[in-house]
Amino acid sequence: MTNAMSDFVYYNPVKVIFGKNKIEELAKHIPSDKKVLITYGGGSVKRFGTLDRVLDALKDYDVGEFGGIEANPTYETCIKAVDKIKAEGYDYLLAVGGGSVIDGTKFIAAAVEFDGDPKDIFGKGVGKGLPVKSAVPFGTVLTLPATASEMNDGAVINFKKEKAKISFSNWRVFPQFSILEPELTYTLPKRQLANGVTDAFIHIIEQYLTYPVNGMVQDEFAEGLLRVLIEIGPDVVDEDNHDYMLRSNYMWTATLALNRILSRGVPGDWSTHGLGHEITVLNNTDHARSLSALLPAVMIVRKLKKWDKLVQYAEKVWAITEGTDEEKIDAAILKTVAFFKSLGMPTNLAEVGVEANDIDTLVDQLEAHGKEAISERGDQTLDVSREIYRQALTLNF
Numbered sequence: 001m002t003n004a005m006s007d008f009v010y011y012n013p014v015k016v017i018f019g020k021n022k023i024e025e026l027a028k029h030i031p032s033d034k035k036v037l038i039t040y041g042g043g044s045v046k047r048f049g050t051l052d053r054v055l056d057a058l059k060d061y062d063v064g065e066f067g068g069i070e071a072n073p074t075y076e077t078c079i080k081a082v083d084k085i086k087a088e089g090y091d092y093l094l095a096v097g098g099g100s101v102i103d104g105t106k107f108i109a110a111a112v113e114f115d116g117d118p119k120d121i122f123g124k125g126v127g128k129g130l131p132v133k134s135a136v137p138f139g140t141v142l143t144l145p146a147t148a149s150e151m152n153d154g155a156v157i158n159f160k161k162e163k164a165k166i167s168f169s170n171w172r173v174f175p176q177f178s179i180l181e182p183e184l185t186y187t188l189p190k191r192q193l194a195n196g197v198t199d200a201f202i203h204i205i206e207q208y209l210t211y212p213v214n215g216m217v218q219d220e221f222a223e224g225l226l227r228v229l230i231e232i233g234p235d236v237v238d239e240d241n242h243d244y245m246l247r248s249n250y251m252w253t254a255t256l257a258l259n260r261i262l263s264r265g266v267p268g269d270w271s272t273h274g275l276g277h278e279i280t281v282l283n284n285t286d287h288a289r290s291l292s293a294l295l296p297a298v299m300i301v302r303k304l305k306k307w308d309k310l311v312q313y314a315e316k317v318w319a320i321t322e323g324t325d326e327e328k329i330d331a332a333i334l335k336t337v338a339f340f341k342s343l344g345m346p347t348n349l350a351e352v353g354v355e356a357n358d359i360d361t362l363v364d365q366l367e368a369h370g371k372e373a374i375s376e377r378g379d380q381t382l383d384v385s386r387e388i389y390r391q392a393l394t395l396n397f
Contacts, residue, residue: 003212004213004214005214005215008265010260010264011171012174012261013176014150014151014174014176014178015176015177015178016255017178017180018248018252020183022179022180022181023053023054023057023179024056024057026054026057026058026139026141026179027058029139030058030092030094030139034061034092035061035089035091036090036093037063037064037065037066037084037085037088037090037092037094038054038063038065038066038096039081039093039097039105039108040069040095040101041068041098042068042070042071043067044143044187045096045097045143046067050141050184051065051096054094064084066080069081069101069105072284072287073101073103073104073156075118075119075159078104078108082108082111082112082118085108085136091136092136092139093138093139094140095138095139096141098142098145098147098192099147099148099149102175103149103155103156104155106154106155107155108136109135109137110132110135112135113133113135114132114133119159122166122167122168123370124369124370124371125162125368125369125370126159126162126164131170134172138175140178140179141178141181143184143187143188144196145185145200145250145251145253145254146195146199146200146288147258148257148258151255152169152174153173153260154167154168154258155167158280164281165278165281180251180252182244182251183247185247185250186242189239190237190238190344191344193236193239194288194345195286195345196250196288197236197237197250197343198288199287199291200229200253200257201257201339202288202292202295203258204226205272206268206270207268207269208262208309208313209310209313210267210269210306210309211267211308211376211377213265213266218263218265219316221261222262223313223317225256227317228249228253229250229253230317230339233250233339234343267376267377269376270374270375271298271385272291273291274371274374275290275294275366275385275389276293276294278362278366279293279362281365282354282358282365283352283354285352285354290352292340292346292347293347293348293351293352294349294389294392296333296336296348296397297348297388297389297395299329299333300333300391301384302375302380302384303329305375305379307325307329310328310333311328311329314329314332315328317332318332320332320335334397337397347397348396354393359386359389363385363389366382366385
């Protein structure tokens, strides 16, 4: 363990175009000679007119469409887009949607130019984990703030046959640009807004709630973003509250939560995500709901390992300054649970349909996907993960 930041390189080439009516500026950001494939999800971009605005902005381009990318994008669906691109000669992609559509598009962009079986882009029991050497360029129009995929180089893909949810990252799949229009969030239902706030919150937590290394700037950034989400979250999830200030702060916070600026030079955890992915594979639980159902148990089971940062979290994020350190930690955990409940999110696994007899399956899947030693120290064994699942199943606040 060290008490100083580690060396790091930070690179983020994404041009963010933030504000009102930015879709109309799309033609400024895509070369005019490109054949553009627009990728999107289940059809909300059609229902709410977003796709029509995109098509109008690109009326002078050769444009095609590929819809149907799932909320947890599958390899099988994405490969259909790869086949379409190869058959019809598209050389630019535009993802219109939330993190799932953008994640799927990143994989599609990489798979089109990958030499060999695209599964080998992934490791962890699915493929060989080979490097991506090139990718089709793409941009994004963000409709659901949550994952920050619009400003990072990572993606998570589901594999039906292998029953796996696996990530990959490579700088070649950074978007060239991302359009962020806060008003696009006005069409989102409460469940998606709550998922987005929660996903952003836990992205920050995974990069912050580890052990101190005197990363003062990273800590201040993380604590400030957490406080913003705590302040605005309950109002953001009111689907009828179209306050531009609220939605713009929500959108920008979600992007900053995982554009990698918080994680440079400091340890990261990601065990909550690792355990949560297996729940999504098990029963298709929304990604964010799997995380909120697990995080309180992670805090409890890993309390001693995260002690110093939990105290700091209590004091700096929740302004809990009275009592012993353990009393502060316990109060902060209860505050976290209350925050999730204020968003309408689950805080134990029973609320997302997990039963006691599922735990063996979940732990077996962790082992199959190379998650035997996870967390910021690599010391979260399968036995510890089992205990987190067990406690998360029965916690009742």
